[in-house]
Amino acid sequence: MTHLRKYRMIFSCTIRDQFAYIPAYLIGNIFFVIILFVFFSLWSVIYRGQNLIAGLSLTQTLWYLSFTEAVELSKARVYIQIQEEVKEGSIAYALGRPYSYNGFKVARSLGESLVKVIPIMLLGFIVCFLFTGMLPGYWSALPFGIILIIGGITLNIMWGLIIGLLAFWTEEVTPFYWILQKLIFIAGGMFLPIDFFPDWLQTAAKAAPFAFSAYWPAITMVDFSMENFRTALFGQAFYIAVLAFTAYLIFRTALKKIHVQGG
Amino acid sequence: MVLEVDGLSKTFKSRVKGSGFKGSLKNMFSPEYRSIEAVNDISFSVEEGEITAFIGPNGAGKSTTIKLITGILYPDEGRVSVLNMDPHKDRKKLAYRIGAVFGQKSQLWYHLPPSDSFDLLGSIYNLSAPEIKKRVAYLTQVFEIGPFLNQAVRKLSLGQRIRCEIAASLIHSPEILFLDEPTIGLDVVVKQRIRELITRINQDSKVTVFLTSHDTCDIEKICRRVIVINKGQMVWDGSVKQMKYSLLNKRIINVRLEEPVALNMKGVELLKEKGCSAKLEVDLTVTSMKKVMSALVTRHNISDISISTMPMDEVISSIYEGGV
Amino acid sequence: MWKLLKKYFVFNLSAGMEYRASFLIQVFGMFLNNCAFIFFWMILYKRIGGDINGYGFSDVMFLWALAALGYGLAEVFMGNSRFISSIIYKGELDVYLLQPRAILPNLVCSRMNTAGWGDVTYGIVLYFLTQSFEPHKVLMFLVFSILMAVVFTAVRIIYHSLTFFLGNAEQFAGTITEMVIMFILYPGSIFSAPSTWILHSVIPAALVAWIPAEIFASFDLKKLLVLLSADVAIIILSVVVFQAGLKKYSSGNRMGTRI
Numbered sequence: 076m077t078h079l080r081k082y083r084m085i086f087s088c089t090i091r092d093q094f095a096y097i098p099a100y101l102i103g104n105i106f107f108v109i110i111l112f113v114f115f116s117l118w119s120v121i122y123r124g125q126n127l128i129a130g131l132s133l134t135q136t137l138w139y140l141s142f143t144e145a146v147e148l149s150k151a152r153v154y155i156q157i158q159e160e161v162k163e164g165s166i167a168y169a170l171g172r173p174y175s176y177n178g179f180k181v182a183r184s185l186g187e188s189l190v191k192v193i194p195i196m197l198l199g200f201i202v203c204f205l206f207t208g209m210l211p212g213y214w215s216a217l218p219f220g221i222i223l224i225i226g227g228i229t230l231n232i233m234w235g236l237i238i239g240l241l242a243f244w245t246e247e248v249t250p251f252y253w254i255l256q257k258l259i260f261i262a263g264g265m266f267l268p269i270d271f272f273p274d275w276l277q278t279a280a281k282a283a284p285f286a287f288s289a290y291w292p293a294i295t296m297v298d299f300s301m302e303n304f305r306t307a308l309f310g311q312a313f314y315i316a317v318l319a320f321t322a323y324l325i326f327r328t329a330l331k332k333i334h335v336q337g338g
Numbered sequence: 339m340v341l342e343v344d345g346l347s348k349t350f351k352s353r354v355k356g357s358g359f360k361g362s363l364k365n366m367f368s369p370e371y372r373s374i375e376a377v378n379d380i381s382f383s384v385e386e387g388e389i390t391a392f393i394g395p396n397g398a399g400k401s402t403t404i405k406l407i408t409g410i411l412y413p414d415e416g417r418v419s420v421l422n423m424d425p426h427k428d429r430k431k432l433a434y435r436i437g438a439v440f441g442q443k444s445q446l447w448y449h450l451p452p453s454d455s456f457d458l459l460g461s462i463y464n465l466s467a468p469e470i471k472k473r474v475a476y477l478t479q480v481f482e483i484g485p486f487l488n489q490a491v492r493k494l495s496l497g498q499r500i501r502c503e504i505a506a507s508l509i510h511s512p513e514i515l516f517l518d519e520p521t522i523g524l525d526v527v528v529k530q531r532i533r534e535l536i537t538r539i540n541q542d543s544k545v546t547v548f549l550t551s552h553d554t555c556d557i558e559k560i561c562r563r564v565i566v567i568n569k570g571q572m573v574w575d576g577s578v579k580q581m582k583y584s585l586l587n588k589r590i591i592n593v594r595l596e597e598p599v600a601l602n603m604k605g606v607e608l609l610k611e612k613g614c615s616a617k618l619e620v621d622l623t624v625t626s627m628k629k630v631m632s633a634l635v636t637r638h639n640i641s642d643i644s645i646s647t648m649p650m651d652e653v654i655s656s657i658y659e660g661g662v
Numbered sequence: 663m664w665k666l667l668k669k670y671f672v673f674n675l676s677a678g679m680e681y682r683a684s685f686l687i688q689v690f691g692m693f694l695n696n697c698a699f700i701f702f703w704m705i706l707y708k709r710i711g712g713d714i715n716g717y718g719f720s721d722v723m724f725l726w727a728l729a730a731l732g733y734g735l736a737e738v739f740m741g742n743s744r745f746i747s748s749i750i751y752k753g754e755l756d757v758y759l760l761q762p763r764a765i766l767p768n769l770v771c772s773r774m775n776t777a778g779w780g781d782v783t784y785g786i787v788l789y790f791l792t793q794s795f796e797p798h799k800v801l802m803f804l805v806f807s808i809l810m811a812v813v814f815t816a817v818r819i820i821y822h823s824l825t826f827f828l829g830n831a832e833q834f835a836g837t838i839t840e841m842v843i844m845f846i847l848y849p850g851s852i853f854s855a856p857s858t859w860i861l862h863s864v865i866p867a868a869l870v871a872w873i874p875a876e877i878f879a880s881f882d883l884k885k886l887l888v889l890l891s892a893d894v895a896i897i898i899l900s901v902v903v904f905q906a907g908l909k910k911y912s913s914g915n916r917m918g919t920r921i
Contacts, residue, residue: 102837109841116852120715121706129709247683253691257698266702271709350912405913410759412909433762445757450677461669462761462768 107148107195108202114140115206129270134207135297136268141199142220142293143265146227149192151184153232157239158248170330177322180239181232188228196224216299223292223304226311230288231259233318240322243329264290284314339419340514340546341384341407346416348377348402376402378570379416384563386513389540389547391561391578393554399570400550401440404518407548408438421513434463437512439503439520444491451488452502456509463510470509477505480542481535497528501535508539515539517549521556533559589627590646591618596639606630666763667771671739674774685776692780696730699847700788717849723792724875728803729846731785732810732870737778740770740815744839746822747832753913766904770815799878806874813870813893816900817842823900826907838865846871869893 115137122133131139157180160166169176203210234255241248259265263285269277280286291307351371377399384390394400405411407418409425409432418425423432439445446455453474460470478484481501486494494502500520507515517536521529537560540547551557557564557578564581566574574581592615593599599608599616605624610617620630627645634640678685700723707719714722736743746769749755758769789803821835842865850872853861862868873889876882 102833105837106840109844112857113844113848116854116857117714117848120849120852121710247687250687250690253694257694261698261701267705272705273708401913405756408760410756410913411911429759430762430764433760436760438760440756443754443756445760447677454673454677458669458673461666462763464762 103148104194104198107144107198110144111137111141111199111202111206129268131268131270131297134210137207138199138203138210138213139268139293139297140266141203142224142296143263143289145192145195145199146224146231146289146292147259147265148195149188149228150231151187151191151235153180153184153235154239154248154252156180157236158242161239161242162246177236177319177326180236181229184232184235185225185229188232189225192224192228210297212299213296216296219299219304220292220296223295223307223311226308226315227288227292230284230311230315230318233315233322234288236322237318237325240325240329243332259285259288262286263288264293268294270294282310284318287311287314339383340386340421341548342417342419343383343403343407344381344417346377346380346403346406346418347375347414348399348406348411349414350374350376375570377406377567380567380570380572381416382565382572382575384546384548386546387540387544388563389536389549389561390563390565391557392548392550392565392567393552393557394550394567395552398567400552400567401518403567404438404516404548404550408436408516409433434510435512436514436516437507437510438516438518439500439507440518442519442522444499444503445506446491446499446502448492449490451490452483452494452506453487455491455502456506459506459509465510473509473511477508480538481505497524497531500524500528500532504532504535508545511543512545514546514548517547519550519552521551521553529553529555530559536560587622588647589620589622591620591630592616592644592646593618593634593638593640594642596641600637601633603630603633667739667767670771671774674741674772678774678776685779688777689780689783692777693784696726696781696784696788700726714849715851717851720792721875721879722849723788724803724878725846725849725871727785727789727793728807728810728871728874729785729843730781730788731803731807732814733843734778734781734783734785735807735811736814736818737775738782739774740811741775741778742773743770743815743818743822744775744836745773746770746819747825747830747835750822750825750907750911751830751832755911756913765908766819766901770819802878802881806878809893810870810874813866813896814839814842816897817866817870819900820896820903823903823907826910841865842867842870850875866896869896 118133118136122128122136126132128136157166160169166176169179172179235252238248238251238255241251261267262280262283264280265288269280269286269290272280281290287307287310291303291310295303295307351373380399380403392400392403402411406413407420407425409429412426420432421435425432445459446452447458456474456477457470460473465473478487481504483498483501483505486498491499491502504515504517504520520536521532524532533556536547536549539545540560549556549561561578564574564576564578565572590609595614595616598614599611599618601608601618603625605621607619607621608616609619618630620627634643703719703722703726707722712718742749749769755769758765758772761768785807789800793799793803818835818839821838822831824831824835845861845865845867850858850861850868858868861872869889869892873885877885877889
């Protein structure tokens, strides 16, 4: 009995401890709701008098933005963790452990992001439903969409890994992160579906890696076709593979640097 | 009188954190409050040029009292007059004439050298550039802070920093200096140095010093006047000499005899007894050591004896316990 | 007072220069962030053509220039306002209360957030890239930016002063001020009642930017007077709330240093 009591106490203390984070968590989510409200206000004015712009309806556009935001807001701060570990030198301990450093980081960040993305998706669903009504084809697109959203999150983690590892060469990696974030923001279609872009820009933007973090998962959700899904999935797989390999190369080069400098 | 306090009281409200899961939940929606009487009906006055110590255990209300006097906190009840001013109504006017150091808080900029902070503080107190220069030169010499005047504060040791803090609080030549725990966390040598400095500035420029401390050595070494508070209430106000007289006139005798002690004398109190050993407290204002010793010698066979004065710490704690 | 403010300004600037690298990085970050948004609006306007409820591209750019300069000025000259909550609950207000200066200006102006320089530069550059060079327009832009800086700071003071009464309100106040900034970057006309009531009061985006933008587009003396009296009311309210809070201030003994 005393054993059970011990675990019950640990459990209850952990949950109570988490209570401290509830306000911060709620505020983060309130922001999400407010952003959706602003988008809704903006786009309902823009859509006044027309049903489709660039092939998308108001409903589709708003839901699209809720999906790109979901990927963005559930991002793990992996690059900051790595930067800290490199600066403090604690990365040396991690290297001694029997697992791949990069693999460990990816697994951990993925777990963190998945915990975050579920409530955001639920909240986005409720809010968008209240504003515009149900997105046609939501349920049939959802299983495919979830795969692509996880793919988008994974792609972001790969970027985070690469940027974090740059800390071996430069003291402050945050500016690199900003540049990436803004690229996903604009070129990746996070704030505006790429279909709204001028034609000459669309083709390039849709093929660039940034679109596979934001545009492709979201557009597949709101305008589902097997063709979209296949493009999105192959694109994500391709870029994840390329970035993972790049991260591996960077890591190996960094290791040599450690060995030369002795940590 | 440069400082008069009359019937001062201050009560704080604090949130009560319920225990257990239910408690946390309840707390989020309807927090419960508990009031704590930090300072309760305190009255005293200080004369110009005095060094007064304000002592008490942790949480006694020392800092709260200083903050009430300097105008940081609003009193719930009572009246404070500093240099014939109300610290709230005339906060700005008063600020030119008082200085304060809170040992646990810094008025220096952490990433900048003290000289920069002195400069800025000087202009906050409306001093002209040459005035500041002159004053900083004087303080640098007295406090011997020249060697690290141009090092960032974060790189200074605690002792160096507190010297700079006190110097900073004197930049505008205040008439009263308030020091809240100035020696906290310092080692013995540095403490001694700070005490010397406090005494020196008191003598040099006739600054009235009002300090809080829980280090009894501080009081013994530099103060003439001592006020003791405990749990928000004043339990002693008088000169250090007087305190020593009424309390330090006690001696402690530790004896080991060949038989249990049997001594019934006026002015002798049996503090502890264990088998043939005993601890006695002798009040020298009632009886004399000679009488006690001869009584002991005639009645008992003494195998060992030691006589000691009451240490200052015990004096103070006996005051806290209301034993006076 | 002005002498002291000038002193703080020079003092903080030289302190900021000690960390030149991080200063430049912050300025760069702000610049990048703002550019990304401008690009967003460019594409959007190109696609839809015309205006959004009366706001053309150049009107939105005015909002951005105003927001950047106003916010930047607030950060540069009154940079301590965002830390008021933490200063209160850590008991660090003592230092200011002991100094012979009016509390609010002394408190608010004693810190500069160097990243604000990025916004200041950006606001000015953006104005001259997208708006009129006519002297009276430029003057209006500068006046409204300064007004925005002051009113925005007053709003911050009001919300952060809640810490005196309710315990640490830092996150709440931070959220509200962030929302003010977020809202003013969108055309005010896209929102309709009842949300506009909130945007005129609790989150006063209208007072800070939208009404000035309307006056800038077509001058209206009556509107200007109403705006000015609302601004004065907010400033007075901030002083009143802060002073009332001061009576509840309970200090504290946390270890702390000035950074």
